[in-house]
Amino acid sequence: xxxxxxxxxxxxxxxxxxxxxxxxxxxxxxxxxxxxxxxxxxxxxxxxxxxxxxxxxxxxxxxxxxxxxxxxxxxxxxxxxxxxxxxxxxxxxxxxxxx
Numbered sequence: 686x687x688x689x690x691x692x693x694x695x696x697x698x699x700x701x702x703x704x705x706x707x708x709x710x711x712x713x714x715x716x717x718x719x720x721x722x723x724x725x726x727x728x729x730x731x732x733x734x735x736x737x738x739x740x741x742x743x744x745x746x747x748x749x750x751x752x753x754x755x756x757x758x759x760x761x762x763x764x765x766x767x768x769x770x771x772x773x774x775x776x777x778x779x780x781x782x783x784x
Contacts, residue, residue, distance in 0.1 A: 690720060691727035698731070703740045709780035710740040713772055718744075718752030725754060732756040741779035745771065 694712070698704045703712055712735060720728065732742050736756045744757035745768055753759045760771050 688724055688727050690724050691731055694728060694731040694735070698735065703735055704738045706739050709776070709782070710735075710738075711772075711776050711779040712740055712742045713745060713775070714742065714754075714757065715745040715747070715768070716751075716753075717746065717748045718754065720752075720754075729754045729756065739782070741775060741782065743772065743775040 697712065701710070702708075703710050712732075718725075732754055733756050735742060742757045744751070744753040744759045746753065746759060746761045747763070747765060749761075751759065751761065758775065760775075762768060762771065
């Protein structure tokens with residue numbers, strides 16, 4: 686079954702080593718969180734595994750009623766231009782947490 690959200694997390698994790706402990710890692714998701722329950726469950730499993738491996742997960746939401754997956758740090762933004770600063774701060778925090 687095609688599951689774009691879990692597959693995207695798997696691809697990023699494999700390509701970037703997000704599940705490899707020992708270095709500061711950050712996965713950023715920009716979404717409203719409108720997933721089917723089965724999609725959400727599979728993506729949440731991936732997020733839980735990444736968090737256990739020490740990867741921070743930032744959820745950027747631009748809608749007023751976001752539905753972030755468990756294990757993410759929600760950041761509500763009103764302007765997409767705010768994303769760069771938010772990601773920079775989250776990346777700094779992720780690096781600090783590994784030292």
